Amino acid sequence: MIFKKLLTRITGSAMVATLLISTTPVAATESVINEDGRRTEMTQVQNLLQSYQGGYIESELDNNTPVYDSGISTFAELPLAFPDDASVFDTMYPQARDQNPYGTCWSFASMGLAEYDLINDGAVDKSVDFSELQLAYFAYNFVTDPLGGTVGDIAKYHNENGLSYLQRGGNFVYSSRRLAQWIGPVDESVVPYTRAAGTLDSGLDDKYAYSYSKAHLKNAYEINIHENADEVKANIMEHGAAGVMYYHNDSAMRFYSFDSAGHYTYYDTAKRGSGHAVMLVGWDDNFSKENFPESLRPENDGAWLVRNSWGTYCDYFWMSYDNESLLDTAWVFDFSDDDGLAHNYQLDGGIQVYNTNLTNRLANVFTVPNKADGEYEKLREVSLSFTRIADVGYTIDVYTNLTDPSNPLSGEKQTQATTTGNTAFAGIYSVELAEPVELKPGSTFAVVVSVDKSALDYEQATKIATGDTLLWDRQVSQGNGKSLYYSSGRYRVYPYGNFCIKAFTSDEIRHAEPENELTAKGYSVDLTTLVRANLYAAVSTDIMDDARSMVRFVYPDGTCTDRLLSAFETTEYNNTQVKKITYEAVPAKLTEKVEISVIKSDGTKSNSFAFAPADYLNDLIKTDSDSASKNIAKALLDYGAYAQLYFNVDTSDLANKELTDDAVGALSTEEILKMTVDGNIASMSNDDLEYIGSSLVCRNGTDMKLYFINKNSLALDEILQKYNIDVTNEKTGRLDSSEFSAELDGKLFCIRIKSILPKLLSTDYTITFSNSGVSSYGVVGPYSYIRRAVQGDDIQLRNLCKALYLYGRAAS
Template structure:
């Protein structure tokens, strides 16, 4: 048998918090007079197409932090593995008579992403025409945040239809980020393109029929980071790019394409999707007058129907644009409202380090309140941007975003990766009440702030017969809410609108009402919510209370498991681990799919109510128990390095935070017959400090023995056996838990018995306890934070004993 070993282990969840630093970004990089759309010259031997060049199509900033991560991942040499089946399942679309490749590729990216994630099957068909029409003929969003921003195409003044004018991925991603689409093809079919152009399209299709929302969009340099592009294709189904199609560079027999510098003036006239690759695709398959230097090609999905529908494009194709676009969609994000001020298509970067958008929460029929869940930032020209998002509600001065109540728990920091658009979940959701103003304040460490600006085209600029053809206007001062920049001293109104959005979900009034909170310290630390529930909720067998912790962990307690008080209140309990005593818990009732009001509370708030109560409301024993509990929580925070900036005991005096030293020498364990049970031996102990405090004991099984041949049990005070089922830790190590240890029992010892089922006469007994464990910590460990945690647990136990006997 292996020699017994006493190990000092401590179980518990860890949370790593990364800090960011800030630098000030100076200057104003925006000059509206420099803005223009660059188009391609049509060459006699080429099909330039209708992809309108964007300034974002080349030289995307390279994000380097994840390059090694991608390189370490297994990227196959060919993808997809069964190309024939792939093509059959996803036939290419047909843009037919019009120059709409940009829309077909953009919608194709959305479809591919949803299919790859399993949110839609391969039959999904989304509308290109809806995107095309509302890109050129916009509608104010449902919340009226984009009032004053509009796009209008003047058909009567134009010599060319907007169906042939073209567009690009940047224009598409702006409309999708505004939630103008995507919609099903059956709602706005492409076959109606001519009719829609001549007669218009019902405005209801602009926002009311969307079936998915854009979450994120990334720009990646394919020529500098091809492995990153491949990984994105595997994760999202496709990436979008463009090239110029030269007839003498295409081999229609082999479905291959390669153009070279000698015949290409520039790139980017036709939008396509890259859906796969073959690193070994032979360069000899390109039967052009010049051949690539190396093997390898991208698998391209086109939008010309069955004509050149899928084809192979050499990695070395000269006209292929540097950048590719990645669309990250969601068919069910649980969001109802998009608060935004930017309804325009064109974007510039501003060199401020701090900015804000102020939004108005309108009254909505049947909606009691809204939950602010996430924020969108646009950084399409900058990679690796460090950000901090702050939320202020109940703004008293709409000209000062910081004039409201700051929600510290919602402050969210992080970094972007690639250049692009990001939807960032807040660290903590925030309730927004109707007819109030709130602000999203963002600080960045690079010049990543982006604004919208206007653009127009006319028939004869400056001439007397000048007529508007294409107008993309943006608002300035006409909305009460607006965009603000921070100059180092205060906020000032900005001329243009920042591309900062906020997303909320509606809370429908269920009729539930929180009557109060209590804290339980019997066995485990429970936060209790006392709910007054209407009959319609009580009669719903599937109703439950959902608890959300700041780390995003969600749990629920069914209505059927709630305790009912004598006066008909339903008590829902959420367990708290010692390190979580400063955490604010969010709780809400969910019944028949309807989400009720969100209620928040924390152990720390409960403690404050105890300390601030009038004399005589709480006994000295109660107050001391709460103080000891907070010291215990703060010590756990330090040991686990969790939320250390907000220690549980920070609301106490310095004197109350000081704990007397403890001598654990009197707490001793014992072994009986430890070597007389064949095949198994005691290995060590640990503490599990979750909501349920448990003593975990490990046993090691020798090779050739079966854990099922042994019985484990605890001898209880009344003489009965409590059978305990061992759990496997690894192939030879098993553990059993002494769980639900009450706060006033932390100093007790427990007797664990192990016997071989085939031998009733011989039992091994291990006497152990929390403070036996603590004795070995003090004797063998150099970890001062762990020792301090054991000391805090000791004082918590003593205070709990006094509290228990005072009320018993």
């Protein structure tokens, strides 16, 4: 696929210089004064060139980006070109914005990343328009956060001393720091770009910093585009775009429009020109090098599709993979517009960060404001910043009700909230705690972080001047006693700035609830039937008497389902009458905790109980004397873990993490082939249907789908009228209409055998098509598919199928 010029709206023949130059030379040099007194000189010519083309100031994080190696290849399915239809840029996304006449490309690219990500999430549509001016202004002019944690952090830009903040430029570091502080994004209508010139004298009202934000930055990833190009592509597919910086050299006609296809292309051989921020929104591995002018042609095919911020001029263009001035880092921003979080406890209001090297045990201490009766907060997520190191192992602990704010361990450790994990790329990560923590109004709490390498960021102060004139004052609060590090047996105040550890909370209201509405007596997981989790709960008489009482299941992603309590079986458990409350447990989500409560018809909610099926299975392995049950539980935990890895579901908390043996790793392909046979499919096809293969669908049971080419393009009704279809299991006999279905799957005809029990995974099914006394039939089973899969090249699929084989063998 080769993209045509996506949009043809060009305003006359003016060069980009006439569109973007709007300043005159000022002081000869600009300097950065660091906290240790070091002074770094930068030529003012470079800054003027930045305003000429876009205004990107190269940062330390744009080069030498840490390379992340997951150890698992996950890119076999990446297309050679993406997207496959250029019309999405008209139908799905906003048209390219116009930064003219200021050097604000960095802000335009950053807001574009926010818009594209939220569009890809389905949270907004193409009408979304975030304010680039709001981000640019508050990047340079910081406002203390609503909770007051960043008191002492100051950023004040003095436009009157030379180059304005609108022309000085910026970078993705500025954007990521401010957005992580919950400064923006806000709607364009709130702070329109047309007000930019007026802010140079009168500024913006402080209220626009935090009060109008429409989404929260959850994660910011720094991916090495030269070493992890496939990771960049995968993130473009997920988030819509990635932000990059390159040096644009227009003097040698590097931008070029040619031939009837009208491609815009860009290729250079050195870092020349001025810094410019753009968005990568696609790629084409086969984009021919012949599409570039003969006078300046790359050696290899392949190019990135770039979205620009010069309005209709060069709105989209192709940049060769060989481009020399493209810096290392591709920035990916991940936003949420509805995370339920109301407060950002933070101490780091600075815009410059470095990683700590004094300790691997760090803490931030925060105080909760007083609230009205019945109101409180829950700590749900913690944000950690590791912008210079990839693959960081971390443990987060929470201590509440501190008795000594100088000792983060002086409170009550909330063990249920302890969360461990590993980062991937360098960047900023929002980590959901294992369990939320209730915070008492007026109390002090600590977030304690242990890392496996000196990687956590802290804010650092710098001042920027032109000559001896202060241009940008960037102070940070130091030694305030709220950021602490562990050394020589105790926690000490960190002297250089505050750690980039943030705590995100939700607002809660405590409602009066009747006591003992729901009392959990026990729980279990079905092993021999479909995978189901069961809670045995005693409920009070008033609930039982309410015919409209509903059982509510709340899942970790916030979704919930309600079912009538009366629909669940009443039984006895340890001599107590209980309700057996059951829900389907998907193998890939055995570690998922589902919260169960009862809602009465008057809206009153009972106390709740949550458990993960994996917890029960691990307990069973430790305590049950029945070796058969233990074997099934182990096999199910392995199956669940490999399903997590295959479907990429919460892979930091694998279901089999407590098992000491690796049954799947010890199982050879040869053993599976020896213990199974291929299906007998030679006679399954007929005049209308040709069998081509099967697949397995992993649910709480396993569905098997058999696929046939619909040779004569018959409608489903025509097939069912022409053929009688029987499905028979070799052990249980003929299946009824509720146990299988015939359907069309696109152009293919499909027979779906539903919810195969674990003990039947090793059995075969005979499928018979009868028409006027003539029959065709075949024999196939789940193990037929497993035999093929374990001989394939997909390692994760092989392991998943090995685990499914062992699960079926243990259960049969």
